[in-house]
Amino acid sequence: MSGGYSKSDASAAPMEFGYWKIRGLGAVFRMLLEYKEAKYEDKQYCTGEDWFKQRKPAILEMNPLANLPYLVDGDVCVCQTNAILQYLGEKFGLYGASAAQKIRTEELLCEIYDVRNGMIDLVYPFKNVCRDIEEFDAKAEGIVKSPPFAKFEAILSFKDNASGGKWFVLADGPGVADFHIWEMLDQHKMLAERIGGEPVLDKFPKCKAFYEAFRALPTLQKYFASDDYKTMDINNKIANTYFA
Structure with a gap:
């Protein structure tokens, strides 16, 4: 697991980011979260069983569109790459002001x-x-x-x-x-x-x-x-x- 830490969110629960244990799409989010020094847990799934049987059922309870990658931020669960990027972009002020x-x-x-x-x-x-x-x-x-x-x-x-x-x-x-x-x-x-x-x-x-x-x-x-x-x-x- 890897993760970043930010003094600004020291009291907040860490976000959970989930993806396969490869760079793939995961690298984009790992870099973004590290860049912002966010407090997060990097869930890296090695096998289909790790994801489909162990974690996906709980993610489905939060979001019927459960897929990899996903992001859990408190009560919010976002799935699909560009949706997560929009969410994090708005959260961190990286999506554009105008x-x-x-x-x-x-x-x-x-x-x-x-x-x-x-x-x-x-x-x-x-x-x-x-x-x-x-x-x-x-x-x-x-x-x-x-x-x-x-x-x-x-x-x-x-x-x-x-x-x-x-x-x-x-x-x-x-x-x-x-x-x-x-x-x-x-x-x-x-x-x-x-x-x-x-x-x-x-x-x-x-x-x-x-x-x-x-x-x-x-x-x-x-x-x-x-x-x-x-x-x-x-x-x-x-x-x-x-x-x-």
Whole structure:
């Protein structure tokens, strides 16, 4: 288990975050909670029995949409990735202050989820997308040659960017969308290194500067030094992934 702590909520019960014991979508939330030094318990499920038989029945009592990831915050139980990100974004002031910023945050969360789905189609052999390692290597090479970050590079250069191109929405630091975008940049960077392709970040200088600024955030250094980042599988080996 890993967790953060904040003096501001020292008397509050810790939030409970639940996800598989992989980076996957979980890394996005672990980084966000660590960044805010939140008081939380990180429930990492290793097997289907751990989740489906032991914890999911109780989560279903709180929310009929029970799924991984989930967040329990007092009497509130939120399920589904973007719903949890909106909840935490509003809780921590990371979702945007204006209507325009909130819309941009929602747009980016949808856009980066499309990028994630592209990675899922590559690394998991569902629907015969990649039936063997040879198909994986061929498709991975194509992704590394044309990484799906041109729209994100454009947003950082766009005239309405509040930070002048350092962060995606907010003026003075990362918003909730930045955490998912960074995780996908990192996974694509690792994929390029895995297959010996050209560096992904060099193709997108503003995204590269964002990546480096995010990686240097002081309250995230504990996470980046932890096994949750350094050694945890990116994807589920039970699903026979090729990029773990």
